[in-house]
Amino acid sequence: MASPSPQGQVGTAFDSWSSPITADLVSASIKHPGGMAVDSQGRLIWCETHPWEGRYVLMREGVEPGKPAEAITPEGYNVRTVIHECGGGPSTVWCDILVFF
Numbered sequence: 001m002a003s004p005s006p007q008g009q010v011g012t013a014f015d016s017w018s019s020p021i022t023a024d025l026v027s028a029s030i031k032h033p034g035g036m037a038v039d040s041q042g043r044l045i046w047c048e049t050h051p052w053e054g055r056y057v058l059m060r061e062g063v064e065p066g067k068p069a070e071a072i073t074p075e076g077y078n079v080r081t082v083i084h085e086c087g088g089g090p091s092t093v094w095c096d097i098l099v100f101f
Contacts, residue, residue: 028052033059035079037093045072045098047079047090056080058091058098072098 028051035047043061050057050071055078059069073079079090092099 035090037091039093040096045091045093054078056090 030049030051032049033046037045039045039060043063045058045060047056048059055073057071057073057077058079060072062068062070
């Protein structure tokens with residue numbers, strides 16, 4: 001049952017209304033970086049969650065300062081590892097060869 005508050009707002013019982021802010025809405029906009037590496041040109045490469053695509057992608061720092069980062073993982077691939085307990089990571093760069101799992 002709703003009751004008026006001193007400021008004219010209406011209070012309702014817990015869980016009696018639906019919020020327009022859903023867990024899916026919040027989590028779809030979150031990016032979690034990890035798995036850092038550096039290429040031979042000194043540019044940073046990292047693994048980043050893309051929940052709106054349902055995958056993890058490798059991102060590379062822009063060619064010039066101030067330029068946006070670019071996704072370097074081909075469409076349809078998901079860069080991820082489940083062996084991090086043993087010290088493994090989702091990707092590595094060696095002599096400008098990018099290897100991802």
